[in-house]
Amino acid sequence: MLATPWVCRNCLLRAAKPAVRRGVRLQSTVATSESIPPALLARARTIAAEHQQLTEKLANGFDTRAAKKAGEYSRIVLALREWHKASESVAELTSLMHDPTTDPELRELASDDLGAIRTQLLNASQSLVTSLVPVHPFAHLPCLVEIRPGAGGSEAAIFAGDLLRMYQAFCNRNGFRSTLLKYENVNGTQEGGIPLSEAILEIDHESAYGFFRGEAGVHRVQRVPVTETKGRTHTSAASVHVLPSLQANSVAESDYDDPDSDYYVDPKEVRLEVMRASGAGGQHVNKTESAVRLTHMPTNTVVSMQDSRSQPKNKEKAWALLRSRIAQLRREKREEEMVAMRRSVVGVAKMGRGDKVRTYNYNQQRVTDHRSGATVHDLDDVMEGGQTLNKIMESVRSWLMEKDVEALIAEEGEAKR
Amino acid sequence: MPRLPTSLLREAYTIDRLLPALLGPCRDLRAARNELRWLREHVNTIAAARPARGGTLAKDALLRDLVRQRASGKPLQYILGTEYFGELEIMCRPGVLIPRQDTAASISHLVCSIRNAQSLPSELRVLDLCTGTGCIPLLFHHEFYSARDDIDLRILGVDVSDTSLNLAAHNLKRMRKDKSWAEKGAIGFMKADVLLNPFADQKGGRLPLKRAFETNKQLQSWDILISNPPYISPSAYWKTTTRSVRGFEPKLALVPPPHSTTADTERGDTFYQPLLHIARDVEAKIVLLEIADLEQALRVARMARELRIFDGIEIWRDQPEQTPDTTPSSTQGGFSILGQGNARSVLCWRGAVASWLGKPTPGISLDDDAHRLLKSHGNFTSSFHTNGLSI
């Protein structure tokens, strides 16, 4: 009689498969413990209470803003509920085992289960902490991956091409639709096998931004270039930028017109230049000139497009790209401000666009990510966009999550003081 | 034309063996690279459409052949078969003038200025004289209906050349197959000679416009008249047009026909008097005429002013929507000049339609307007050539 409730719950707990949270394996001490930092727990409880109020409000009539907020909070509320359940179970089991009146057979059963329940609690704690981390505002968007050669001459341009093919292959394997928005090799043509001067790959997949954002930064290569006659190893680099893709209807139309939105660009601040055939123009000349250049004057962001023979098409593509770049710039600026604020509290690693993030060492057939510290050895599989690349990308996402959690804890700590 | 520097040719060669040949017509590396890329894409599309014939070898040979044609001056548009006119891809064929982007910019600007007007009639009639590929009616329709659909647009394109009319009809048919094409209003094409005196008899199978309206049971009054007529004088033809234009585009579309005693400049202006008189006869409320340069623009604007039927006349540059680099916007000879680039067209309007264009409405009554139209008929036939018309 006395033990029935927990036995039942235990069965239920066992039946519920542990939540699969890809890429969220936390190594920091704070988060591996079953206990949640009190500040975070308090925050989760406040949110749950607020959620309760919102739900009541919604029962009395619809309100878009309240509904949206409630939707955002529900993840946290759910995670909190799971955590409560798991910690209660642990508490019950523990007290049962320490209760001298407990039947020995039951005690043995309880200690058997304690291990599984503890794992549940650990998972629940992690879920709760990660649910509190604010989702990156672009995470749900498709993205643009821009690749450009850095230092290292033509070897850098060859490597930039290698990176492009790596991401393309990765997209193919994983069913992400990708298209080349812009591609220029050093010949100004699109033929492969010639060193790359600039490429923009659009990954038209929901949440691609969240998935690829960790790829931004400087990728370094160490190898003997094909052009090297003396067999010396060179170090070169290519830079990768990840921007939110704002093509078509990835963002609510209204956000483009709302001056407070990250996506807003005031047309008055953009200078449009179209390339025209020189001379008299009109009937006198019949050369096709369709190149377009946009300059966002406040930030001096320049985008030029000449891929298409149609000037309106080039203009449209250039606008989309300009919006993406500016949205990303604004975001980066804000992130930098946040980092600057937090640095005093905790040594949050900065991840700007100029930082070296990964090294591809061909001689040792190894790839090391300098943020997550992960090293893999199947370099060929990485370059072919295989599972090994996925693994290393995943390590970066975990690292990002860890940094976010650290920041969150630091922030809560600040707020308390 | 100045010779290309050897260093440029060498640089081009190291990039791609086919590039130096394209530098001839393109003059600079950037343009040549673009053209080579488009030619390559074209060859790839062709190869994809008819697969398994020789593979890459045939593709290389085809590309080399196209580059050779282009190097000889043949316009890229005739080689690829199309040109973009605004957002529309228009078919091009030798024998018909290739649509120009400058023309598209004027047309788009006109449509954008009027399409949101409150006071448009439920049926809006547009006449395009010297229509060539039919690009102007097609772009007008496209740009107009992309903004609103509550108005019935009737557009008529007129040309004297059968080759043009056939291509125009073909372009219309092709557009209508496109999903994004609005099946609204009506576009038609008609053969007529806009230079022929309406009272003259039919000449060598050519009908004057008025007679053609009657024969084809067409409307006789039109709200908007647009024309990009032949406007190049014989001397400018040799001095100002590029080799590719002279060597491959029809002279009929570029240089007005000779007639007895006219001097070079007047010959370039041949079409404008007849066009303005047609505008008056069809009671056009808005007239947009393309011109070669500022001098011609001023001459045409003065001709229009002398008719005394318009309430406003202004000159547009290649990019009329752009604010000029030099502020405040300039005026010359009493006409304001809008936009950036070379002078490209003359816009005239009369009566209450000023409000369509967002201009102040003149205080003229309907009666007065009818009166001035009538009065302006004084010098009616003088502008038409009653004899000696040969092309």
Ligand SMILES: C[S@@+](CC[C@H](N)C(=O)[O-])C[C@H]1O[C@@H](n2cnc3c(N)ncnc32)[C@H](O)[C@@H]1O
């Ligand atoms: C400069 S092209 C303009 C074509 C087209 N509207 C465009 O903008 O591309 C002039 C056109 O006028 C036509 N044309 C020449 N003389 C004409 C005449 N007397 N009456 C009517 N059309 C004429 C030519 O066949 C040619 O298609």
